[in-house]
Amino acid sequence: MKPFGREMTSENNLGKTKPVVIRMLEALLFPKKCLKCGIYMEEDGVHPHTLESCFCGHCMKEGVHPITPPFCISCGIRFHNSFNENHVCGVCLKNPLKLGQVRAVAEYKGIIQDGIQLFKYHSKLSIAKIFEHLLFQTFLQHYDKLPIDLIMPMPLHRAKMRKRGFNQAYFLSRNFKKLYQHSFHRLPSWDMDMDSLVRIKKTLPQTGFDIEERKRNLKNAFKIIREDRIKAKHILLVDDVFTTGATCNEAAKELLKKGAKRVDALVLART
Ligand SMILES: [Zn+2]
Ligand SMILES: [Zn+2]
Structure with missing residues (x-):
């Protein structure tokens, strides 16, 4: 471990500080394990809000594959060719x-992919904060210059929410305002909206369905309960994974039908 020195505190994402001695005690009492393989990990020198703080070097070898150009300007899928x-x-x-x-x-x-599965299906919520940071960086890269009015985490149906216990999209964006304020020292021009859009239909899992079946499955799955809030607004939906996009697209359809000006999406992973 690092000796006490000039760096007596460590910074968390929101600029608050935690004394080094507390961190040392925490490391002794609750040694960190790799979320995937369970091996004990050294915490020294690892920034707390990176994937390296959750996964060991061996598991990290699987790598992150960021969406870099060339990609589809509409659905965001990455092209694996040399045409740039x-x-x-x-x-x-x-x-x-x-x-x-x-x-x-x-x-x-x-x-x-491993991280999302551990987060969603094994409730490894500690990774949510790291995913949120990554998502926020991508937000700044692609959406900061756009006149977004509202950011909406994709809602879950009540039954799904009860079963899982949390909404992953909410966990991926709940601190966006604080992150923005911390980065720019001012309030953002957009607002978070967690309740205008609700999911009213219990749909079947989309796995194994083709595009048309997915669309049918999701028909009328969403309802706008605060039409006044979304009228003429530019809305950004947040979700974890985008496959065919049937879910986000159905929500966008409903929002546009009820008067939204434009609907975009920001997701953690693109299949
Ligand atoms: Zn590991
Ligand atoms: Zn496309």
């Missing part, structure tokens, strides 16, 4: 999305 220009993909040309644009942090593979 972003453009609209064939799927979007054939079936245009209701969403304006989708942007993702990374491809749904490697340690991001």
